[in-house]
Amino acid sequence: MANYNDRLDRTFAALVDPTRRAILAKLERKGASSVSELAEPFDIKLPAVMKHLDVLADAGLITRAKAGRTVTVKLRPQPMREAMEWLRRYERFWSTSLDRLATYAEAREAEAKEKER
Amino acid sequence: MTSLTLVRRVRARPSIVFEAMTTAEGISHWWGPDAGEPVLKAESDPRPGGHYLVRFRTSDGLEHEASGEYLEVTPPERIVMSWRWTAGGADPGESRVEIALRAVTEGTEITFTHARLHDEESARSHEGGWSGAFDKLEAYLAQRA
Numbered sequence: 001m002a003n004y005n006d007r008l009d010r011t012f013a014a015l016v017d018p019t020r021r022a023i024l025a026k027l028e029r030k031g032a033s034s035v036s037e038l039a040e041p042f043d044i045k046l047p048a049v050m051k052h053l054d055v056l057a058d059a060g061l062i063t064r065a066k067a068g069r070t071v072t073v074k075l076r077p078q079p080m081r082e083a084m085e086w087l088r089r090y091e092r093f094w095s096t097s098l099d100r101l102a103t104y105a106e107a108r109e110a111e112a113k114e115k116e117r
Numbered sequence: 118m119t120s121l122t123l124v125r126r127v128r129a130r131p132s133i134v135f136e137a138m139t140t141a142e143g144i145s146h147w148w149g150p151d152a153g154e155p156v157l158k159a160e161s162d163p164r165p166g167g168h169y170l171v172r173f174r175t176s177d178g179l180e181h182e183a184s185g186e187y188l189e190v191t192p193p194e195r196i197v198m199s200w201r202w203t204a205g206g207a208d209p210g211e212s213r214v215e216i217a218l219r220a221v222t223e224g225t226e227i228t229f230t231h232a233r234l235h236d237e238e239s240a241r242s243h244e245g246g247w248s249g250a251f252d253k254l255e256a257y258l259a260q261r262a
Contacts, residue, residue, distance in 0.1 A: 101127070101146075
C-alpha cells in the first residue's frame with residue numbers, strides 16, 4: 001500500500017506541471033515522438049525538456065528507447081489509469097453520498113412544508 | 118491541484134440542507150457510497166475547532182472511518198473541514214472538504230469540493246486543469262480499451 005501511495009505521489013507530482021502535461025498530450029496525439037520533436041513547441045532549452053522527461057520517466061508515464069542518435073519517447077498509460085481510478089473512487093463516494101443527502105433533505109423539506117400549512 | 122468538485126441542486130431550503138450535513142442525526146442518513154449500508158457511528162460538533170467522526174460500511178463488507186475538525190462553520194451557507202481516513206485503508210494524508218450552500222428558486226445549490234486530495238506539492242500549486250487533463254487521458258484510455 002505504501003508503494004501504491006508513492007506511485008500516486010509521483011504520478012500527481014508529474015502531472016501537476018503544465019509543460020509536462022503538454023508533453024503527454026502531444027505523445028497522446030502522436031504516439032511515439034523523438035525528443036527534439038517534443039521540445040519544438042516549447043520555449044525552453046533542450047536540457048530543461050530532458051529534465052521534464054526524467055520526471056515523467058520516474059513516474060513511469062513515459063518510456064525512452066535509444067536507437068542510434070535518436071531517443072524515441074512513448075506514452076505509458078498505466079500510472080494515469082491508476083491515478084484516475086483513485087480519483088474516481090472519491091467521485092463515486094461523494095456523488096452517491098450527495099444523492100442520498102438530497103433524498104433525505106427533500107423529505108425533511110416536505111415535512112417542514114406540511115407543518116407550515 | 119488535486120481536487121474534486123461536485124455541484125448538486127436539492128429541493129430543500131439551505132437551513133435544512135445545512136442541518137442534514139452537520140448534525141450527527143443528519144449525517145447518519147446519507148453518508149457513504151452504498152445505499153442500504155448503515156452509518157455505524159456519527160459524531161459532529163459543528164463549530165470551529167469542533168470534531169466530527171463518521172464510521173460506515175460499504176457493500177463489500179468493509180468498514181471505513183473518516184474524521185476531522187471543523188475549520189469554518191457559517192450557517193446555512195458554508196462549511197470547511199479537515200478530512201482524514203482514520204480506519205479502513207491507507208491514509209493518504211489530510212485533505213480538506215469545503216461545502217458552499219446557495220439558495221436557488223427550487224431550494225439549494227450545493228457546491229461540494231474535496232480538495233488537497235494528494236500530496237503537498239500539488240496542494241501548493243495553483244495549476245488548474247485537473248479535470249481537463251483527466252478528460253484527455255480518459256479519451257486516450259478509451260481509445261485503447
